[in-house]
Structure formats: structure tokens, C-alpha cells
Amino acid sequence: MASAVETIDPPRPQAPYLFARHSVAVRLTHWINALAIFFLLMTGLNIFNAHPVLYWGPYGASPDTAPRWLEIGSRNVAGTAQGYVRIGDLTVTTTGVLGLSKTAADAANPVAYPSWATFPSYRDLATARSFHFFFAWVLILTGLAYLGHSLASGHLRRDLWPKAGELSVGNIAHDVVAHAKLQFPKGEEAKRYHILQKLAYGGVVFVMVPLVILTGLGMSPANNAAWPWILDVFGSRPNARSLHWVAANLIGLFIVVHLLMVVLAGPINEIRSMITGKFRIDPKAAR
């Protein structure tokens, strides 16, 4: 015996309203990890500058030319200094950015990554390492807190984990086309993550950050003794170092796309939602 009242849809707000999108735990860990990753990437580039060569195989040092697969350096071509990146047999001239750039004081700077991309801005392996390992601890501890909270609160299952059907080729293709047209979910649809967001955030949380941490530990001689299985997984310390660089690049790429999407989707609403938690929904805005 359904009463008339029960069959009526609950009244839906017609006016724009603020929706509680991000919990305080998500917001806090987001910004702590953002700071940590900013320092980890920039100190990582400074550390790389101390030996701007990557190897594949059990060993790899400057006398070993066979196992080197990537090199960033500078060379003299017909009396002109050039910066270059060499990957395998392919050499690309990158003067101005990679291999040879300028210091803030406009002096020639023969260094792999330019001063504006590194922390500190000048060569300083000791300081870069100290900050790198401090923020590595921050990333690991904050990351574990985030994971624990996300599992316990259901954030992971409810918001991030793809639901049945979402991973279908059709749904992914639909979302790719929508992103390409810069059509972002509006109205009530903007309350939840769509599949590309789930894959991107899930990829960072479950693939890229674990990979960058494990490959980082794979370079530590004491960790190699305590947990040799990490070396077994990646094959060697030079391999772990190479994959650490690849994972860091993927995280950097994610950050670029992430920031671009924030700007395109409405930076004020997006950034506010990660600070105050509140996200403005306009029910009348159709997709």
C-alpha cells in the first residue's frame, strides 16, 4: 500500500548549491603529498644531474658504454656548445633546456636538468639528497595514512574503484571523446569521478607511487640486503634507477595533465573543493 507521498521523487534543488566533495583526510593528505612530490621531483632532478646517465643490466658506471641507454649531456659541435639527449642510438639536440642551459644570472650552465627545474637550483647533491629522503618519508607515511583512511571510510570502493561496466571499451571511448571535446560532466553528473579520472587517480595511487617508492628502495644498498626481493623484481640496481626515472616522469606527466584539467574544468570550483571540501553543483547546467 504505497502512499502517494512515497512515490513522489524527493524535491531536487534547482538552484546551485555546495556539495561536500572531499573529506578533510583526503584534502589534508592531498596537499601534504603535493608538497612532498614537488620537492621529490625537483631534488630528484638535482640528484640525477650528479650522474646524468641511465644503465640497464647488473652494473653501470662511466667506463661502461654497453649498458647505457640514456644520457643527457653537452658537447662541442664545430666550435659551438650544444646540449643533447641520447636515447639508444638516437641523439636529439636540446640546447637551452637539457644538457646545456643558463643559470638565473644568464651564465652558460652545462648541466643535465636546468636550474629552474631543480632544488636547490645549483648543483648540490648532499642537500638534494637530504631533502629527497625527508620528503620520501613524508610521502610514504602520508600515503599510508591516505590508503588506510580510504579503505576504512569506503572512499576507495565508493569513489575510486571502477564499477561494473565502467571499464567497457565503449564507456572509456565515450569519456576519451568527451575529454577531447573538453566537455566535462556538469550538474549532478559532476559529483562522481568518471572512468578516465578513476584510471588516472588509481594509476597514481596504485601503480606509479608504489613503483617510484619500490625502485627508490631498490637503489639503497642497506635495503638491498634486507629486502633482496626488490632487486629480484627489477633485476638490478641500475634497472631500478632507470625505472625510478621513468616512474618520476610518468608522475610529472600526470601532474601536468591534472593541472591542465583543473584549469579547463573550472579552476575556482576545483581548487576550492580541495581546500574547503565544497564543490558547487548547478543542477540546471546540462551536459
Next chain:
Amino acid sequence: MIEISRRKLFGFGGIAAGGALLTACDGLARSDSLGGVIKSAESATLRWQRAIGRDALAPEYSLADLSPHFKVNGTREPVEAEYQALKRSGFADWRLQVGGLVANPLKLALPQLKALPQRTQITKHDCVEGWTAIGQWTGPQLGLILQAAGLKPGARYVVFRCADNYGGEASKGGLQSSSLYYESIDLVDAFHPQTLLAHSLNGAPLGVGNGAPIRLRVERQLGYKQAKYVMAIDVVASLAGYGQGNGGYWEDRGYEWYAGI
């Protein structure tokens, strides 16, 4: 025209803002008060790595994995007269002094070190800069020598005094200055079975570039801990009194004393 000048203005503004940001960031790198917080990660790493593998052995490799050329790094040849004289005699006159907080101070010649039980191990050498070399090392365990000397109460560290005045390395950046090389480890690493005073590399006597007559191998730490040209070993209660008191040449220039990562 207006558009171009506006763009230029924006460009200059961007460069100025970027420059200010860089200066502010570099200020963080030089801050002493922040430095204390940042450096706290070193003891966290030491405690964690000791907790998960205090007695763990570093991985050992096979002859097939040896680096074709074991990279020579740091001092290539000590120029000091004392070392040069020892080198001319084929290190026949070299004596390893073991002193400090020990019951029996020792003076050991190279043949005496070679007469002790020997350990041979193929391990990787992990440089702080990021490169890796694999070599086969032979020598007595440091623990045997320390046992023979007999540690006195209060002993906490083992300091290795080397023959070479070292001037640093431009690729590392940071503070660069010249002083006698030295290193130190604690007793956990000193008595670790893979911690050797190596006199041979890849089955041949250690070359001058790699630290003749002996170099320390402390396999669970980075390359700068593997002191070359070791002349004397001091067992001590405190690292004060050596260099600037931080426990090593590179440690005095900002690097971690615990180089397990």
C-alpha cells in the same frame, strides 16, 4: 603593438617571479633551522633499516656479473710523500695501526693481514652519484682484527684514517675543499661478516686507483664509506675530534653519516 608589449611585460614578470621563487627555494636549502628537521630523516632511515635487516647480508654476485673495468673514483693517486715512499717499497713498510679504545694496540703488516682467515665476496659498489660497479674483494674481516685488538668499554665507532688529501668533486656540487680523507662506521657494521679490509680486487692486488694497499668494504652503505688507502683504525667513543666531527670527509660536507640509502 600593445599586444606585443603586454606579452613582453608578462614574460618579464614571469621571469622575475620565477627568479624570486628560485631564490626563496634556495633559501630553504641553506636554512639551518630547517636543516635540522630535514636531517632527522637520516636517523629515521638508520633505525628503519636496522629494524628490517640488522644482520642481513648484501647480495653477492657471480664472476659473470663483474664490471669489465671497476671504476676508479675519488683520489686516483695520493701525492703525499709518505704514501709515495710506501708505494715505492711495494707497501713492504706499510703498517696498519689499530688503536684508540682497544686493550692491545696493533701494528699489522700486509703479509700479516693476508695470513688471517680470508673472505672473498663479489658485491656491488653503489656510488652516491647513482652509478654501480661490481667487483670481487678479498681480505680479512674487520671483526677479526677488532677482536684481536680487544674493544674497551665505551667503544662505539671505528674511524678509518686515510693517506690522501682529497679535494672533492665538481659533479657533486656543494661545498668543495681539501682535507685528509677519513670515514667511520658503528660497531654493527664493523662486526658485520661482509665488512672487510680488502687487499685484492678481482683476484689481483688492489691497484693504487682503487685504494692500495687496503680499502674498507662496508657493503650495505654507499661508495663514499668504502675508505681507500687506510693507514690507521681508531676505536672511539665519539666522532668529535676528527675533521669537523661529522664522521667523514663527505659527512663534513653535508652528506649523511649513515649512507644506507
